[in-house]
Amino acid sequence: DAGVTQSPTHLIKTRGQQVTLRCSPKSGHDTVSWYQQALGQGPQFIFQYYEEEERQRGNFPDRFSGHQFPNYSSELNVNALLLGDSALYLCASSTRTGNPYEQYFGPGTRLTVT
Amino acid sequence: GDSVTQMEGPVTLSEEAFLTINCTYTATGYPSLFWYVQYPGEGLQLLLKATKADDKGSNKGFEATYRKETTSFHLEKGSVQVSDSAVYFCALSEGRGSTLGRLYFGRGTQLTVWP
Numbered sequence: 324d325a326g327v328t329q330s331p332t333h334l335i336k337t338r339g340q341q342v343t344l345r346c347s348p349k350s351g352h353d354t355v356s357w358y359q360q361a362l363g364q365g366p367q368f369i370f371q372y373y374e375e376e377e378r379q380r381g382n383f384p385d386r387f388s389g390h391q392f393p394n395y396s397s398e399l400n401v402n403a404l405l406l407g408d409s410a411l412y413l414c415a416s417s418t419r420t421g422n423p424y425e426q427y428f429g430p431g432t433r434l435t436v437t
Numbered sequence: 438g439d440s441v442t443q444m445e446g447p448v449t450l451s452e453e454a455f456l457t458i459n460c461t462y463t464a465t466g467y468p469s470l471f472w473y474v475q476y477p478g479e480g481l482q483l484l485l486k487a488t489k490a491d492d493k494g495s496n497k498g499f500e501a502t503y504r505k506e507t508t509s510f511h512l513e514k515g516s517v518q519v520s521d522s523a524v525y526f527c528a529l530s531e532g533r534g535s536t537l538g539r540l541y542f543g544r545g546t547q548l549t550v551w552p
Binding site: 417 | 441480482486528539540542543
């Protein structure tokens, strides 16, 4: 049973560029959440997708957007990158029909903005 | 709003020492509480959880008890091993519909165990 997968593993971008990160949830999961983990900090909630709609959003600007596809996979897009966007981006999947409290995390994408 | 405060690190212990990492929380409802572990270069792994007051979560020798009266969920292990070296995160999740499944994390505590 494949767990949560994320791509790419690492990414280096320049300020002002745009980036797309991808996530495939654990088999049987229908909900995807994205978190940003800055160096030395705990993960911060960006948003959550369920049934291809954004259901919740944390305190992040509109430069952060997402999408969920019919197969439940998800993308995180960040526009006009800032140096402060450098972080580990974590995807977590869960299911609303089972135990919504149990989230499974992917290995993350390390984004470096120069 | 909801938040988690955990003990500042880093924590350095010798193998077989007793471990305690303190965690307290603020929540408006009746949250579920979690401990996650992050090994170097990896994502987060769920270590243990408790969904209601007085529940004790346990896994791999780690334990934590959900104390509603003190709003705490301290992580303990009787005898740590070198392989326990990692960053530990305390987290909570409210059960309400509008925030269902959203996790609020503490800042993490780096644990290093020396042989």
